[in-house]
Amino acid sequence: MWRSEAADETIESAGGLSRHQLPWTDFDAVARGEGGPEPVRKLRAAERSRRLLLLRGLVEVSAKSEDSYRPLPSPEIAWELLARVERTAPHALETILAHPYTGTWAGYTTRLCRQDITGVCPFWVHLGHLHCLAAAAAVRGEIPFEAELPVWQGKAALPTLGIAQLRTEAPFSVARIRGSRGRVEISNSRSRVRLPANLSADTPGWLGVREAVAWSDDRRLLVRIDDLDPYRGLYEPIRPERLSPVEIESWRTVLADAWQLLTRHLPAVAEALPVGLDSLVPEPAVPFRLPSASTGEAFGSAIISYGEDPAPLAAALVHEFQHIRLGGLLHLVRLNHDDPRERLYAPWRDDPRPLGGVLHGIYAFFGVTSFWRALAAAEPDNELAAFEFALWRGQVWRTLTVVRADESLTAAGRRFLDGVAEKLLPWQKESVAGAPRTWARLAAADHYAAWRTRHLRPDPGTVADLAAAWRAGVARPDSAAAALSEPSPTPVPDGDWHDARTDLIRLRLGVDGRARFAAHGSAVPGATEADLRFVAGRADEAAAGYRQLLAANPDDPAALTGLGLALAARSTGPAARALLHRPELVRAVHRLLREESRSTPSVEAIAGWLGRFTH
Structure with a gap:
């Protein structure tokens, strides 16, 4: 059983420590790509506590120096607002803590703080995003509040909800937000934006975060299609890239079709995936490919390019869900000792990779293999599915065989790969048509x-x-x-x-x-x-x-x-x-x-x- 010290389960007592536990049975089930939603819930709970620790650490360090947060109020003010939300509307706090880009922001800003660098924006803008998180929680909790927010290129972000567009000539500035009796306004000296009752709608000065809901019988997939959050990228903050109404409907359509494929052909994965995936960052289409990406700090998020074919999208969803599961697991247990050397061949990359990256790739493409295997079995005439299954079962097995003997693996890492191998080895002997x-x-x-x-x-x-x-x-x-x-x-x-x-x-x-x-x-x-x-x-x-x-x-x-x-x-x-x-x-x-x-x-x-x- 693996244990990890992490923050206690409340904002107000975040200085206390408790232990998150993952039994070996859950560990082994995750390695095999099994286990259902319960292990994913445990990983998400651990991620919540990790984020609380990062948030509290940023508050404690930065509150000691006004230079780190001025012209905004102290981050302690944002922390106090979060505590108010916890007392009156805990569900709203949970939504903000679970938001994938809360994790991205916390990790990114913590690194800036430790390395004493500014990042894409002035440090006070990055640190001030905590006020945006607190304000978004207060809006969701429908409690009266006032706060000040950082504004980047005229955009004031409310994570999970949307962005307000204000008139300003300064690249970085401050806006005020007020919420009372269901009415929320964001303003600066030159403009005022009133948030609509339907926060996902676009109104003058406001762009809302939109959702996609897909059903397959009684199974539902609900994800935000987030083209607004400044911390939705892989490496550093990025600006909004708004999808048109036609584009958002195209995404909803292909997601619905991909969800049908997953529930039909990988029902066990489809049962667990909605617990671990709640946000999708849409990227433009890439000709003849469907690239995707994710980061361990954004538990719950996948970055995926658009494509009209639901089968590659379904494979990409499984791929990124595997990354999400493994990213959460790696916050509890080490699978390999630190080894940054780019020394290994990975058949899914054009460059040499470090061991940690190869482990992620093995697990992700193990999931991809499972999808194409199931689809090929269900559709014997589908040559593309047969090709993808034959390609990835061999590539993953080849890489796993090399890595299992690597001296940088921990005992847990070997056990994890043994779990993958247990499922993957029999697939090597399964029949595939000659041409594919x-x-x-x-x-x-x-x-x-x-x-x-x-x-x-x-x-x-x-x-x-x-x-x-x-x-x-x-x-x-x-x-x-x-x-x-x-x-x-x-x-x-x-x-x-x-x-x-x-x-x-x-x-x-x-x-x-x-x-x-x-x-x-x-x-x-x-x-x-x-x-x-x-x-x-x-x-x-x-x-x-x-x-x-x-x-x-x-x-x-x-x-x-x-x-x-x-x-x-x-x-x-x-x-x-x-x-x-x-x-x-x-x-x-x-x-x-x-x-x-x-x-x-x-x-x-x-x-x-x-x-x-x-x-």
């Missing part, structure tokens, strides 16, 4: 080879020996064994790369895939004519196209990998092996030969030679 399985294997090889090309640097001495051996016509040089050594990755990439071929594969395998591939394939960012030929199944034509690209730029990571894939589609010859398993070595040797001689062999020739003794 083949495309998944190629997509995995594509990503890994491109990552090696960009982030591994072969030993210069070995490269020089191999180049000399090539010039001397040696079939198997003495340095052949040294060529098999694995260099440590560097986070600095050598060359650009777009994962365009995998985007094209998804386009081809989706609904009306062949027609959509023919119509829209050339619009996929980064896709070349050779890529289109490869995904169309014309490997020989693709290989010719990649040779032309390499003749113009022999260092192009995408063309190097593409040639390897095209050659491998016809045979498993030495050039294909080298280009897919030692591409960084092929490029390094070819690069040195180019520098030393006017007459340079082709990349394919070097790959064919190296492939005879590197595997």
